[in-house]
Amino acid sequence: MASVGEITEVDITRRRGDTRNYVLTVKDKDGSPIDVTGYTCLLTVNTLKAPDLRSSPVTGSVVFQASGAPTTSPIPSPLDGKLTIDMGSFGGGSPPPQPGSYFYDIQITDANGRISTVLAGKFKVVQDITK
Secondary structure, eight states: OEETTOOEEOOEEEETTOOOOEEEEEEOTTSOBOOOTTOEEEEEEESSOOSOTTTSOOOSOEEEEEEEEEOOSSSOOGGGOEEEEOOSSHHHHOOOOOSEEEEEEEEEEOTTSOEEEEEEEEEEEEOOSOO
16 A cells, blocks of 8 residues: 555545544555564644645644554564554544544654655545434
């Protein structure tokens, strides 16, 4: 789903209050999964989008952040390139974001501390019926 060194634009629509995690598969340019031992990732949702996510800081207001690490189930192997982003906490227990349109990006940090932004796009939260 994500290749190191490239930013893929993907829009996300999520129902308010849903806590299902996202699983990100990190691949090399040839399409093979990268060993994500020691990797982490961070999804940030913001009210504003910078003109160029690669060089401009995002100002605006951070709506929430969610962190991720190598997937541990059902198969606990960092060799498959999978990172799970914990969407259950909405950044340390903060309330779920209100319905609206936002922007996001996902950065991965490798075992050597190198950071790459791999996904970005619109993050839309839609109203749910059950609360």
